[in-house]
Amino acid sequence: xxxxxxxxxxxxxxxxxxxxxxxxxxxxxxxxxxxxxxxxxxxxxxxxxxxxxxxxxxxxxxxxxxxxxxxxxxxxxxxxxxxxxxxxxxxxxxxxxxxxxxxxxxxxxxxxxxxxxxxxxxxxxxxxxxxxxxxxxxxxxxxxxxxxxxxxxxxxxxxxxxxxxxxxxxxxxxxxxxxxxxxxxxxx
Amino acid sequence: xxxxxxxxxxxxxxxxxxxxxxxxxxxxxxxxxxxxxxxxxxxxxxxxxxxxxxxxxxxxxxxxxxxxxxxxxxxxxxxxxxxxxxxxxxxxxxxxxxxxxxxxxxxxxxxxxxxxxxxxxxxxxxxxxxxxxxxxxxxxxxxxxxxxxxxxxxxxxxxxxxxxxxxxxxxxxxxxxxxxxxxxxxxxxxxxxxxxxxxxxxxxxxxxxxxxxxxxxxxxxxxxxxxxxxxxxxxxxxxxxxxxxxxxxxxxxxxxxxxxxxxxxxxxxxxxxxxxxxxxxxxxxxxxxxxxxxxxxxxxxxxxxxxxxxxxxxxxxxxxxxxxxxxxxxxxxxxxxxxxxxxxxxxxxxxxxxxxxxxxxxxxxxxxxxxxxxxxxxxxxxxxxxxxxxxxxxxxxxxxxxxxxxxxxxxxxxxxxxxxxxxxxxxxxxxxxxxxxxx
Numbered sequence: 098x099x100x101x102x103x104x105x106x107x108x109x110x111x112x113x114x115x116x117x118x119x120x121x122x123x124x125x126x127x128x129x130x131x132x133x134x135x136x137x138x139x140x141x142x143x144x145x146x147x148x149x150x151x152x153x154x155x156x157x158x159x160x161x162x163x164x165x166x167x168x169x170x171x172x173x174x175x176x177x178x179x180x181x182x183x184x185x186x187x188x189x190x191x192x193x194x195x196x197x198x199x200x201x202x203x204x205x206x207x208x209x210x211x212x213x214x215x216x217x218x219x220x221x222x223x224x225x226x227x228x229x230x231x232x233x234x235x236x237x238x239x240x241x242x243x244x245x246x247x248x249x250x251x252x253x254x255x256x257x258x259x260x261x262x263x264x265x266x267x268x269x270x271x272x273x274x275x276x277x278x279x280x281x282x283x284x285x
Numbered sequence: 286x287x288x289x290x291x292x293x294x295x296x297x298x299x300x301x302x303x304x305x306x307x308x309x310x311x312x313x314x315x316x317x318x319x320x321x322x323x324x325x326x327x328x329x330x331x332x333x334x335x336x337x338x339x340x341x342x343x344x345x346x347x348x349x350x351x352x353x354x355x356x357x358x359x360x361x362x363x364x365x366x367x368x369x370x371x372x373x374x375x376x377x378x379x380x381x382x383x384x385x386x387x388x389x390x391x392x393x394x395x396x397x398x399x400x401x402x403x404x405x406x407x408x409x410x411x412x413x414x415x416x417x418x419x420x421x422x423x424x425x426x427x428x429x430x431x432x433x434x435x436x437x438x439x440x441x442x443x444x445x446x447x448x449x450x451x452x453x454x455x456x457x458x459x460x461x462x463x464x465x466x467x468x469x470x471x472x473x474x475x476x477x478x479x480x481x482x483x484x485x486x487x488x489x490x491x492x493x494x495x496x497x498x499x500x501x502x503x504x505x506x507x508x509x510x511x512x513x514x515x516x517x518x519x520x521x522x523x524x525x526x527x528x529x530x531x532x533x534x535x536x537x538x539x540x541x542x543x544x545x546x547x548x549x550x551x552x553x554x555x556x557x558x559x560x561x562x563x564x565x566x567x568x569x570x571x572x573x574x575x576x577x578x579x580x581x582x583x584x585x586x587x588x589x590x591x592x593x594x595x596x597x598x599x600x601x602x603x604x605x606x607x608x609x610x611x612x613x614x615x616x617x618x619x620x621x622x623x624x625x626x627x628x629x630x631x632x633x634x635x636x637x638x639x640x641x642x643x644x645x646x647x648x649x650x651x652x653x654x655x656x657x658x659x660x661x662x663x664x665x666x667x668x669x670x671x672x673x674x675x676x677x678x679x680x681x682x683x684x685x686x687x688x689x690x691x692x693x694x695x696x697x698x699x700x701x702x703x704x705x706x707x708x709x710x711x712x713x714x715x716x717x718x719x720x721x722x723x724x
Contacts, residue, residue: 151491183427233482245293
């Protein structure tokens, strides 16, 4: 598994069928029906998170929480190492005869460092995994997909019954069904 | 939670209106006024740096005055943002969705304002990097990890960085919405740059929600740690009135109290000026005032506990510190604090008080004034009468100190007006999920 989620890119897809919806319930019904019929849904684009949709289309649970834990462990270890090196090893300081070995007074900095590394490490991996990069051109399928419109995107190929997909989308309340071939969209 | 039968289309239209249209007259007036205050900040800061911090009235007894009062006050205000977005997210309180964006923005701007004071209190600000754990020219001398002032450096910078990340990740979907609406070449470039190619893919949304949840889980102990650490600046000292174990919870409650005060101040104006009454409803104000009342009462209990423990400890210095607060030369500050923070919020037991915007606005100002006095009382009344009567002094802020404080309002509101013009002040993508209360 590569670091970047390849499923997110639409650039080299041969032919796509797009179901345009304006209602969340209809979208969910259509997605369930399509999956039930054995159709692989490439992705669904929604202007807001639709809960449960990821499970319907078979998105695996992300490992970001594991990444977050590892980043936190790194932050904690770095803080321990830093304090030990500076305060115990390199230049021990006697201030008010306080102990120079581990003391509870080190905990705040260890905690802050853990939180900082977890947040930024996880944030960084989140951006990479989702192909989120400053300034890149978004691959939009509909000009209102970040506003009020939802798009089911299905990649067609050999052995895919296109007319069945179109029928299901229409019967479940799609406002429009389109086909994208070589970057050009046409209404079916 | 959202009234007026709004649809997703309406939400986008309403929330992006200030960004897509030309600035309104009220925005221009407000922004200009903020710039005037920003000018006051620049002038006061210039005078402080040019002459030295001798232009402040702090002295060897009262070595912390308006500066640290303002620092703690602004940091406290910064707490409501993370509380609303993180703790209320973990508790699945959906009413936070209309107000979290602006509260998070407020957090970031308030922390910037707060940081000004300890940084410039250093005097020689150009050696401010000595506060960081860097090797320096004096051999291998490092920072003191036992000092709460160093914990503060780590806590405030972590808090600022993590809040900024949390705020930005939450903004990306909405920036993408604006990106697909704007027409101008530069606007398109700006929003495209910051939207990071967001398309609203379900795969991304699933990870986005997970990241938000983990960030909320991280921010919750973080927000508690920050004001705990600020309180240890005082509590680890041996100054009567500061050396108390109640400080961490007491400061955290006070921070949430003042933070919600400021959120209420800003949002009551914003909902009126920007016509967001259907998004920031009376129900939101009602919920916020209940939190204000709860935290105000917690702070009140802390005040009384402090008095009791001072008496119960049998330590005459502790007893004197508190007697001096209530009846000494700064009695007016103490009783302002008591009446604004403990007595005044009790009015929110009445439904009318919780649901009348102009009244909540007035009360939010009272809360903010009260919390400023709390920090002033803690700092100045504890310091101004030292163990030796020869070190007894009176303190009042100089014109430069007052100017710096007023000036931070310039920083805060300049940032806030720019935010309100260029970014959506309400989280559109989250609000769209609660338009229909589906079970």
